[in-house]
Amino acid sequence: MLDILMFLLAWLGHACFMMVLLNMAYSMPWDRNFRKVFRLLMGLWIFLGPLYYYYLFGQINPLNTHARGTVLILAHALYMGISFTFAIVALPLITIVRLRRKPPKNLLRETTEVLDVEQVLGHKPVGDGKYHFLADLPFNMLFKVDFTTLRIGIPNLPAEWEGLTILHLSDMHFIGTPGKEYFDAIVEKCLEYGPHDLVVISGDIIDTNKHIAWIEPILGRLKGTHGTYAILGNHDWWQDSDAVRSKLRELNITVLGNNWETVKIKGQPMTIIGNEQPWFHPGPDLFAAPSGVFKLLISHTPDYVYWAASKGVQLMLSGHNHGGQLRLPIFGSIFVPSWYSRRFDMGTFAVKGTMLHVNRGMGSKEPLRFLCNPQVSRILLERI
Template sequence: MAVLLSSLLALSTLPATATAPAVSPVFAWTVISLVVLAHFGWHLAAYNRLNSLGWKRKTIKRTEKILFAEMWISLFIIGLMVSEPVQELLTGDGQWDRVPILIQIYGVACLVAGGILGALWVAWRPILGVHHAPVTRRIKTEQADAATVQRYARTQKARMASRIPGNQMFDLAIEHVEIPLQGLPPSLDGYRIAHLSDIHLTGHVHPSYIANVIEQANQFDSEMMALTGDIVDVQECIDWLPELFQPANAEDGCYFILGNHDTRVSEPNAVRKAMQSVGWTDVGGRCELASCRDAEILIAGNEHPWFGRPTESEIEQEAINCLSENCLQLCLSHSPDQFDWARQHYFDLMLCGHTHGGQGRLPLVGPILSPSWHGSRWASGDFYRAPTTMHVSRGLGGVHLLRLRCRPELSLITLRCQPS
């Protein structure tokens, strides 16, 4: 990449009157292909980061459409402007100085941005395991057959989506994950948490799908159940909540927060009230201290940037109130973008969702799309950066009824003491 950049810059600064050396067609093809790839790459990076912001949905969607249109229009206009000199370059009869200077500058900018973003993107591929936590994972998959699809697909749109080749929207992955935590109170070794995320009640999927998830979580004999946001997308589905979530059973309580899609209903507080009416504890934007076994768990709910998160003073006060030296600090966050916040406040474990695992994953490469400020770096999986371990669920539903190599996930987590 450095050679290509230096060559392009050197060629672009040759005086117009000088006799420029012929450009190798292979070199020209390589540079132009990289520029086009980088053009799409930085737009993809912008899309991922746009969807991590706390803007209103209408503003984000409008900006998405503008960005998408600009991506293609600008490429088309540039193509028209440089069609002749590019054809000459690709046949070995042209020079770089025939390309307009502003387009040369844009090309160099694309190569620089593409080189930086591309290097980071490669470094964060799941296959390399950067910052991944050493967990043990056992997966059981409930493969959806025709009868299952018929039972769960509530609308024609859902039925049509389920017929797309490779779509795993109803292939539930029940993932038993053993997470070692340094400093975990000995009495909490083997502690069981059922983690649910991104329910996305849109009306397209029958509520019996989530009822089955709750049943599976109950069979795990969970001591705690945690739901990390994006519960309801449309107002009428709020009425489903009491019947769906009342059967949830966990000895030490069921806790939830809201996510960005919960802002789409006309009254998000109605979601909170419906969940609380059947015994779920709302920890959104605040802290809760729970006594579990012979220890205590400080639970904090982080709904930033769409709603609130606990202040530093609140966290410190609850830590003071924790009378036991055996205390686990647990953060429920909708977005993995709050990883650094959790680390700064010394949380031992953070559970989150939001990214859906990218909705699709390429072989070896992994996810590309991910609504996060960090792109697809934290799209799904288990990560560790001292002192916090983060578990990112692929979630259970979605507005987009498509999952490719990315099954919905019910996380059944067992905490383990990590040997020092």
């Protein structure tokens, strides 16, 4: 019985290692079809790898290798031993640290209002997307949208910007599911809050070229008093990205790409930077950006937060990770397409002077969410 328990724990540690590798791999700008094959192979190895080791060892406990002490067997035994140790030591410690992680001190307050779109509409706006059948599964939280209001303190914020509001939308993934009426209900709720000074869209707008037609009736209704700014993400990269940019510009939305511009907001300058790396190149060049000016970075992936900190960015808004979409009680996220794996899966972080907010997104190509509601973020800046 003890041997079986040790084997299962080693299997758990092995699965954790493979998921970290998969998360890191999914941060890379790989071909979409290659990624699918890679994910399938990694999934098979997660489940079949330990069975292969059992076949090699001829016994359930990989640490008992005295009968077959070849270099190959010893190497596999070492790996399974490390996996076992990770499962019983590192994984619990990492989980405890994540559970005890406190919000950054500059996050002055966070409140959330839940919009139950199914209740508002009187039915589930499942739509007709490729995976629409998933939206009807029990316990799916796809139609419960968190409207999160964050009060973020910024040192030396211009007095004119006290209470400056930013509406942050990310990862719409227009694909047919959820249906258009789902997004219409979210937009109606955004408008109820009144006008925002800035509206920011941080990528992954479409998942099929057909749904470029959704951009105008949905996003076209949201206008920032001082501008609406957008970048594209990896799912836009896989589609007709030029058509997406063109449609956004038709709506007077500034599509930053990998560029920046300095604008006056309430009489004070702000440099707004777009970062669509690693999918679109070259990256933003800030050599000529004015110094001493507040910098707002819109980056689809939060992986560039350390780059942002090195460039003196005060506030960075990202999406991409969806909070993992499927979260386990206590443990949290599993699959997060980031070079840093689960570190920046969702929420607000302080990284070397940069405040990073990672939005969980409004939609997803695979319409499944568990313990991870879709999200719209409202950010209010305060002087500290």
